[in-house]
Amino acid sequence: MIKIAIVGYGNIGRYAVDAIRAAEDMELAGIVRRPGSAPVHGIKTVASIEELGHVDVALLCTPTRSVEATALPLLEQGINTVDSFDIHDQIVNLRRSLGDKAIKHDAVSVISAGWDPGTDSAIRTMMMAMAPKGITYTNFGPGMSMGHSVVARSKEGVADALSLTIPTGSGVHRRMVYVVVKDGFQFSDVEAAIKSDSYFCHDETHVIQVPDIDSLRDMGHGVLMERKGVSGGTQNQMLKFEMRINNPALTAQVMVASARASTRIPSGCYTLPEIAPMDFLPGDREDLVARLV
Structure with a gap:
């Protein structure tokens, strides 16, 4: 064992x-x-x-x-x-x-x-082996990002937070961050701290103040990966992997x-x-x- x-x-x-x-x-x-x-x-x-x-x-x-x-x-x-x-x-x-x-x-x-x-990385690797030339698009969500939520909750003045990842297509994403602000703190300061963090600054990020998070919390997530590429000299190979998960x-x-x-x-x-x-x-x-x- x-x-x-x-x-x-x-x-x-x-x-x-x-x-x-x-x-x-x-x-x-x-x-x-x-x-x-x-x-x-x-x-x-x-x-x-x-x-x-x-x-x-x-x-x-x-x-x-x-x-x-x-x-x-x-x-x-x-x-x-x-x-x-x-x-x-x-x-x-x-x-x-x-x-x-x-x-x-x-x-x-x-x-x-x-x-x-993790597992998506292994699947991207096999997609590249099957079609060495081409582009793979990884589209996350819609769903809760645990890592982004943890980072948002770590910011000064945040009582609770939930970050949702929304796919907009071709591997581009929008971050919707819902926050409960502690008494005595300004929402604008919290918003700036979240948007400037490296977890968020590379994506379109919206920070929204809410009275509580529990009514929004959903641990569902998912991914759609698509690769259009070439096997040897054969064009237009279309590969797709999709899952919806907790x-x-x-x-x-x-x-x-x-x-x-x-x-x-x-x-x-x-x-x-x-x-x-x-x-x-x-x-x-x-x-x-x-x-x-």
């Missing part, structure tokens, strides 16, 4: 508990939360991963911007890590940083193991599958397209070949 620790207990952490419990080859060692956090009923809850004893893999269910600082000391202890880091233009640098530490301590880090970046549930499931894969590959840092698909699945390799190929 692979012993898994969950680090952080937000939306993804809650769904990760379900995914681990459903896995035939995994055991939940416990949950690591900030000191003073409430214990999780029926699950060992600690402030430090050392309190859990032996752990094979830590799922980092934390905000993206804290992933590197959280992962490095765990890798130093020889514990594999899996995260859902989602800042696309910083993935290469994170891969270098965690890769150096993982190799030094004979551990594995699987980064950006959500659905985008965002944190799918992210948690991908992270749990990546935890399994981390126990089957050499030390280092990996993104999902670098890992053989069957390494994500439980069971014997030849049986999987017989069933899937």
Whole structure:
């Protein structure tokens, strides 16, 4: 059995508990939360991963911007890590940083193991293999972006926030950010802080003040990827992939599958397209070949 620790207990952490419990080859060692956090009923809850004893893999269910600082000391202890880091233009640098530490301590880090970046990245890779020349458009939503919502909530003066991603076509998106402003703060200051953040400044972003978020909250999301390209010398190859999902549930499931894969590959840092698909699945390799190929 692979012993898994969950680090952080937000939306993804809650769904990760379900995914681990459903896995035939995994055991939940416990949950690591900030000191003073409430214990999780029926699950060992600690402030430090050392309190859990032996752990094979830590799922980092934390905000993206804290992933590197959280992962490095765990890798130093020889514990594999899996995260859902989602800042696309910083993935290469994170891969270098965690890769150096993982190799030094004979551990594995699987980064950006959500659905985008993550499984969508692997599908884009295969689309390019099938049609090497061409353009792939990735259209997200409409739906709740967990990473963007976390960033919006982190701004001074924000009591709660929800960021929705609205596709406008050809890989272009609009961000609709709904915020509850704390008493004593100006909405205009909150709006400026959100729009200037790197999560939002590259997209058309609208910030809207509302009295509460609960009436708007919906964890549904989705993606439509389309590639028009060329196979060899043959033009007009049309490839399409679409899904509609519960965002944190799918992210948690991908992270749990990546935890399994981390126990089957050499030390280092990996993104999902670098890992053989069957390494994500439980069971014997030849049986999987017989069933899937």
